[in-house]
Amino acid sequence: MISTVNPNLDDIPQISKEMKLIENELMRVIEEGDESIRGILKDFFAGGKRLRPKLVLLSGLCFSPVNTKMIYSAVAAELIHTASLIHDDVIDRSDYRRNRPTINYVYGNHTAVLAGDYIFAKAFEVLCRQNLNRCMGYLVEAIQEMCTGEIIQARESPDLTVDEDRYFRTIEKKTASLIAACCKSGADCGKADEVQIEKMGLFGLYLGYAFQIVDDILDITGDTSEMGKPVAHDLEEGKITLPYIYFLRDRVWEAKYRYTLMERNLATDMKYQIIRDLKHSGAITKAYAKAEECVKKAKEILNELPDSIYKQILADLSEKVMLRKR
Amino acid sequence: MISTVNPNLDDIPQISKEMKLIENELMRVIEEGDESIRGILKDFFAGGKRLRPKLVLLSGLCFSPVNTKMIYSAVAAELIHTASLIHDDVIDRSDYRRNRPTINYVYGNHTAVLAGDYIFAKAFEVLCRQNLNRCMGYLVEAIQEMCTGEIIQARESPDLTVDEDRYFRTIEKKTASLIAACCKSGADCGKADEVQIEKMGLFGLYLGYAFQIVDDILDITGDTSEMGKPVAHDLEEGKITLPYIYFLRDRVWEAKYRYTLMERNLATDMKYQIIRDLKHSGAITKAYAKAEECVKKAKEILNELPDSIYKQILADLSEKVMLRKR
Numbered sequence: 001m002i003s004t005v006n007p008n009l010d011d012i013p014q015i016s017k018e019m020k021l022i023e024n025e026l027m028r029v030i031e032e033g034d035e036s037i038r039g040i041l042k043d044f045f046a047g048g049k050r051l052r053p054k055l056v057l058l059s060g061l062c063f064s065p066v067n068t069k070m071i072y073s074a075v076a077a078e079l080i081h082t083a084s085l086i087h088d089d090v091i092d093r094s095d096y097r098r099n100r101p102t103i104n105y106v107y108g109n110h111t112a113v114l115a116g117d118y119i120f121a122k123a124f125e126v127l128c129r130q131n132l133n134r135c136m137g138y139l140v141e142a143i144q145e146m147c148t149g150e151i152i153q154a155r156e157s158p159d160l161t162v163d164e165d166r167y168f169r170t171i172e173k174k175t176a177s178l179i180a181a182c183c184k185s186g187a188d189c190g191k192a193d194e195v196q197i198e199k200m201g202l203f204g205l206y207l208g209y210a211f212q213i214v215d216d217i218l219d220i221t222g223d224t225s226e227m228g229k230p231v232a233h234d235l236e237e238g239k240i241t242l243p244y245i246y247f248l249r250d251r252v253w254e255a256k257y258r259y260t261l262m263e264r265n266l267a268t269d270m271k272y273q274i275i276r277d278l279k280h281s282g283a284i285t286k287a288y289a290k291a292e293e294c295v296k297k298a299k300e301i302l303n304e305l306p307d308s309i310y311k312q313i314l315a316d317l318s319e320k321v322m323l324r325k326r
Numbered sequence: 327m328i329s330t331v332n333p334n335l336d337d338i339p340q341i342s343k344e345m346k347l348i349e350n351e352l353m354r355v356i357e358e359g360d361e362s363i364r365g366i367l368k369d370f371f372a373g374g375k376r377l378r379p380k381l382v383l384l385s386g387l388c389f390s391p392v393n394t395k396m397i398y399s400a401v402a403a404e405l406i407h408t409a410s411l412i413h414d415d416v417i418d419r420s421d422y423r424r425n426r427p428t429i430n431y432v433y434g435n436h437t438a439v440l441a442g443d444y445i446f447a448k449a450f451e452v453l454c455r456q457n458l459n460r461c462m463g464y465l466v467e468a469i470q471e472m473c474t475g476e477i478i479q480a481r482e483s484p485d486l487t488v489d490e491d492r493y494f495r496t497i498e499k500k501t502a503s504l505i506a507a508c509c510k511s512g513a514d515c516g517k518a519d520e521v522q523i524e525k526m527g528l529f530g531l532y533l534g535y536a537f538q539i540v541d542d543i544l545d546i547t548g549d550t551s552e553m554g555k556p557v558a559h560d561l562e563e564g565k566i567t568l569p570y571i572y573f574l575r576d577r578v579w580e581a582k583y584r585y586t587l588m589e590r591n592l593a594t595d596m597k598y599q600i601i602r603d604l605k606h607s608g609a610i611t612k613a614y615a616k617a618e619e620c621v622k623k624a625k626e627i628l629n630e631l632p633d634s635i636y637k638q639i640l641a642d643l644s645e646k647v648m649l650r651k652r
Contacts, residue, residue, distance in 0.1 A: 033470070033474065034474045034477075034478065036474065036477055036478050036481060037474055040477075083443075084443070087439050087440070087443060090435070090439055091435065091436045091439055091440070107481075108480075109416070109417065109435070110417045110476075110480050111477055111480060111481070113413050113416055113417055113439060113442075114413070114417070114473040114476050114477050115477070116439075116443075117410070117413060117442075117446065117469065117472075118469070118470055118473035118474065118477075120443065120446055120447075120469075121446075121466045121469035121470045121473070122466075122470065124450050124462065124466050125463070125466040125467070125470070128462045128463055128466060129463070131459060133454050133457060136450065136454045137451070137454055140447045140448075140450050140451040140454060143443065143444070143446075143447035144359070144444055144447045144448065147363070147440040147441070147443050147444035147447070148359065148360045148362065148363055150436075150440050151360075151362055151363055151366075151437055151440050151441070151444075152360065152362050154434075154436050154437060155362060155433075155437075
């Protein structure tokens, strides 16, 4: 199922016209706001990969030619994603995202919380104006999952009982549920039947798993300049992600680090030592293999759907997730 | 138009059955969530005056017998209001609300931001499930107004050019727009015609003005135990509210305080001195008179709507806003 139609995750020529429509509409929505909020937001919306709008659109195009509903669902999905990023930056006290200063860093938490709320409201306004009630249903459920997932994760103290299952439950809520909702929304706008919509959702779920696993790997292997954020952020936060789970499965490393990994405020030297040992342990390779497994599963689900060029692009896009550098 | 049907703003016997329904539904919505989030929220939802659900309900009952749409619109309005309070507490770094510790104080900003987002999503889920698209339209617009209003207010440095007009524009966005949206939602659910819906919205707007003016007065005249928050919070934040605007209209006080009022981190002694002088200046009386004017205007608008017991209750409720202690 490998093809060369999509050389770059950022640019998919077969849907460039539709993506331009989505982009214009997204900008129009932001322009609607008061001048004070426009300036804050425009900058933040620049530079995204627009993965979620692409997924809405492609999932829709698998079942029908482009329609207005797909365009607006895609716009709403990007608005929701962006609102959650703005709030995540407040929560994580991040100063940078995509090598650009965050809203909380420049304007303070006050403005960042409100700007996020504003964008959430905008998303629902778009969905409501277009009577996209079913899409709204998928998306509000995903937002609730995202919030619940993050609250649960934060309230759990780091402990070594985090296993693969719990990790997957967490990333499902945190990341995969919104990606699944995007795919379901698209399919719904494309008038897919209930079974097809559910399958598309399942595809999104596995793609979301792979996406988050790679993200968690990049937190360890990426350097600051590539990630646009400090390396081993998860380690600092005491988040036991998949590479750490695999690392601790090795009895030697478990003996050495089981208590250290539960600490916060690790010294930089200790942080680098852990990362070095983790890289030597083979845990990264195992985590990549798991992500690969998820991509495979995602593509198998696609196989059960009608053939189309857009299905092929979705399959390629799943592959590209593995090659992602940030 | 004064009557004795409503001895207490908190308890309106004529709608107690409907309010119970709303309360149950509100609790059911909260119970739906994961155990981790339920515990956090239940406490926060207790103890509210439920002004907004009452307004939705009463505005609806002015035009038709109770229906499911009114109940769910009322639930959504309270959810939106609560979500915005949770975020306001993060923004204002408040430790207490209604004499209870805030979510940010107990669980941290992290959980409070997410809990607010979760509640916003729940509100839209309720509206979406009940196909209340028109109500959603009113409410999302109000949320945007609220966010924009607060961002504008925060970005303006305190200066003495704040006049009555600008104050009203700010409180319209911050408070009155949501109250107006509640009244419009109720009327809409009661199948009022467009003109009636707009009038109900205008009633809400004036009621909202009065409500916020009284709130701003209580920030100065209330003591900590009554308000559940520190006194003269606005002064500390450099917010020039209506009593301060009237205070500075007096040339003597303007000469004495024009620069002091622009400062942040005022010494406690200076704060108490300003408040003492402001109370002597007659500015509080003038602000109350202005709120009274708004209530009068609100009741005039009601006069243009069909007579009913519920219209009378709305008129009484407007009066009660003036007597509010917190």
